[in-house]
Amino acid sequence: MWSIGPIGFAAPWLLLGLITLPILWILLRAVPPAPIRRRFPGVALLLGLTDDDSQSDRTPWWLLLLRLLAVAALIIGFAGPVLNPQSDRTGTGPLLIVADGTWADARDWQTRTERITALLAEATRQGRTAAVVTLTDLPADLTFQSADAVAQRLPNLSPQPWEPNAEALSAFTDTLPSSFDTFWLSDGIARDSRADLLARFEDAGQVTVFQSPRQTIGLRPARFEDGEVKLSAVRTPIGNDLIATVTAVGLDPAGIERPLATVDLDFTAGEPTADNALNLPPELRNRITRFELTGTRSAAAVSLVDDALRRREVALISGAGDAEGLELLSPLYYLREALAPTADLIDGTMEDILLANPDVIVLADVATLAGSEGENVLQWIEGGGMLLRFAGPRLAASDVGRATEDPLLPVRLRSGGRAVGGAMSWGEPKSLAPFTEGSPFFGLPVPDDVTVNAQVMAQPDPTLANRVIAQLADGTPLVTRKIVGEGQIVLVHVTANAEWSSLPLSGLFVQMLERLAVSTRPATPSATDLEGTTWLPQSVLDAFGRLSDGSTLPGVAGDVIASATPSPDLRPGIYASDDQRLAINVIGPQTTIDTAQWPPRITVEGLAVVAETPLKGWLLTAALSLLLIDIIASLAVGGRLHGPRSDAVVALLLAFALTATPADAQDDFAVQATSDVVLGHVITGNKDVDNTAAAGLLGLSNTLFRRTSIEPAAPIAVDIEADELAFFPFLYWPITADQPLPTREAYAKLNRYLRTGGMILFDTRDADTARFGSSSPEGRKLQAIARSLDIPAIEPIPQDHVLTRTFYLLQDFPGRYASRDVWVEAAPPDAELAEGMPFRNLNDGVTPVVIGGNDWAKAWAVDQYGDRMFPVGRGMAGERQREIAYRFGVNLIMHVLTGNYKSDQVHVPDLLERLGQ
């Protein structure tokens, strides 16, 4: 394929046709545009007029250019141009395809495998042997196989969440044969091991690197500082401003993992890092299990959270809370000082504290808890809580745990306690004995200056020895512990202030609290701490940032953990030892990411497999559109855009350009319909009927306005297809024989309207011709319309229907015709006429439909001057009928608006009787 730049041609010889363009130019210049033949009577006046310019009218240059461009586009189009034609690489011998295979590859691993597939396909065509290697998962010995066989194993290839190990790499280079070509799919991140490897590859043969410039972002571990969670992310320092969203993921109270908070990290252009802080309530913060960079699929985008962020919630309750005293004498002062930096402290009453479900409750010199409180606390301890009690004068003076063991005390206490080394007592103040093995305090150095002056004494007991975790030099228990359910109760036999001992003044106090897991440990254990420990992976992260269960993986030695660098032996994840959890993340707190730089001698190609784009279609389309423009331009030049029938051309052109923009009047309609009570009539499509209906409702509205407290505005014509019906309490629907059936949507709207209290008066306007039993076209149309409507069972208006007395007392419901066939919703079948009552007890529901044919609108209709528009009956009898028609209208609207109020009046005698009136 012959190519110019990125464009290749399938049939380049056709391009020779471009030579003809100048010839075409000359030809087109020479030939004037074809004449138009016009019939024109004025030709007689033209005879003898010669053109001033004897030369023929030439085609203008721009039109020529347009045509030449069109022809050129045609020629080039048929020459088969292809953007980015795929030219095969040449080469022989074995081919090594190397992918970095780190977490940075995970984001576009699919693209990389596609690229490798393409390279292997190429190698297959050339009959080369090949091998595919990821640097994070190096094979023991490298074998080159036929490329298609390698391609089949490609799905096994996956990135790993760690960096290539330099030692493993050097071991790997030793196994390499002497001569091969290398394709290196780089992940784009600079690392030191690259240079040696590259040198080795270059020794063996040609090296081509595939690397596309892009940004890689990594999330550094979150830190807890100054009461906030500090988040930081690092990226390759290229690119513009970028906002990376970090989501804190954790378990909700129901144990379901969900995003708890999000925070944006703003990278400014050129800056490698971005920081932000997240301020969360402790309850929420303690539940965070990991942070994730939204929208990035990579192990670096996930930062697992260990105990570093967890802060224990400690509730402090003192027995002497309301005692006035010096601050330093407060039982809680030293506890506060010791715990405040590392734990979240809670104050309050016991009920409130238990609701917050703290990790630890500290009771300083509290003897007894109220009955229910004690039970609740015990329940909380059994659920995993830790109750830390300190002794004091109150506890010593109380009788708690004297005779029997108190459930909230680890041991029985002897009354009174003891005082040693005081002015009134024998002996020296006692110092602490070294902590025995098995005690949580084992290993803590015991300072000499810690002395105890007074303490409460444990009652000797068979279980006492097991429960002592610290004792004085004379063997009396100082700290005792009892395991209750999941939790524990710890009693320190001295006060929490410096009154009984100097323990709270010493550093040991803080360390003991820490060992008791009252306070939070330092974030990362030091290497010496880790020595000899074994950590079990709980969950591990793969290169794509997915967490999986790690319980089947072998434990990791503490010194490996101490390196904190992910490797095949130490997968990133959460590791647990005892009650401590440690997170190993891909990105450490100091990690930086830089773009890999390659020496200039190395060919660096883009990673994307560039697809061939045939341009033939585009060029031919361009040629066609140029020719279309040429048609219009030729018409214009030839004078055909003026003169007769040019308007048709212009109209045709305008038709393409114009688009109608219908205005939305729905809001106006809503305001108009809802600012007052408005009667509506359904538009039938028959202009006369619609006008009559509008005039009729106007007449009825005027009558209502004059006679009743209903003061409707001018009626509105309602299009049931387009308009909202809910605004109208009442719709008048004249039926015409030729009106269309409502659409499905309109039916849904109508049914909703009827169900939610609207009323429709159907008027077939045929009462003079159609009676019960006979039918009319309007009647049949009404049946067709009503078939899909949600209309209840109906009956002719009974004598005692509420319509007969909502405002006027009526027994006839005439319109322009005086038929009595007016139908309403049927009364319930169990309606009974009560003894002594004029009406049946029908007081439920407003009839959703009234159906008749009396052409009420014509009887009600008035014109703009208020004059009646249609005659009704004859003489005074007719006027009387019109009056009754108005009264029916008034009753109807009253019924719609007041419901069954008048029907309820039936009960008035009953009610009065009950009230004893």
Place this chain on the structure above:
Amino acid sequence: MTQPLALRAQSEALASPLPALLAEAEHLASAVLLGEHGRRRAGLGDTFWQYRPAQDHDEVRHIDWRRSARSDATFVQDKEWQIAQSVILWVDQAASMRFTSDDNLPTKSTRARTLSLAAAILLNRGGERVGLTGLRLPPRRGAAQLEKLSTILSEDSDTDYGTPDAQGMLPHSRALFVSDFLGDIAPFEAALTKAADRGVRGAMLQVLDPHEEAFPFDGRTIFESMTGALSHETLKAGELRTRYLDRLAARKDRLSELARMTGWQFTTYHTDTSATTALLWLYQALERRT
């Protein structure tokens, strides 16, 4: 079986313009109220003009006894002099008149026929006699004459440009020439001078299409007459516009000069304007006293 049907269809097509033409002309004519058309002097007629004292030569049976009884003298009724004037029409039926620049505009021919027939109806209502130049339809009165007139007016001629027929013009009658006057002007001059010689006065109505007045053409164009007999090719029609318009103006000048010399009236009417204006002009031009 097809022959009678075809014949019927043809005759229907042939006959269809007639009532339409008449009806349209009637409609147009009804827009003009009949003005005073009497001669404003005593003479032969039906309408009362004035009472005058009876003279010796008046016959006794002419004496108006009712009037005379109110005085001592005897009076006779003078009738208004009502002489029917003869108006002869010449309407150009040549092919050039069948031009229209737009489907929405009537052809010049349609307008010319409608206008002349409407004028004929008005004149007929006014009691004048209406006929055509030439010998086919001498001036007469009555509805039958209008029928014949419309029939003959509906005929089309094959020639490109019409030439007036100066034959059959009664002396001192009125004449109405309706044409586009785009053809050779010599026959018009001859006809007009001949008419003037006979004391015939009248009006010339030039009916033009808007395109003939504007010449909105451009580009290389071959202009052909309606029959295709005449043609003129130009390479730049746009450049001919001014010269064409000059020639048209010269033609109009010549016609109005002719009219002035012979005492005729001349105006130009465009088919895109209201026909009623033209009819009013015609009416007044024919009404004008010499």
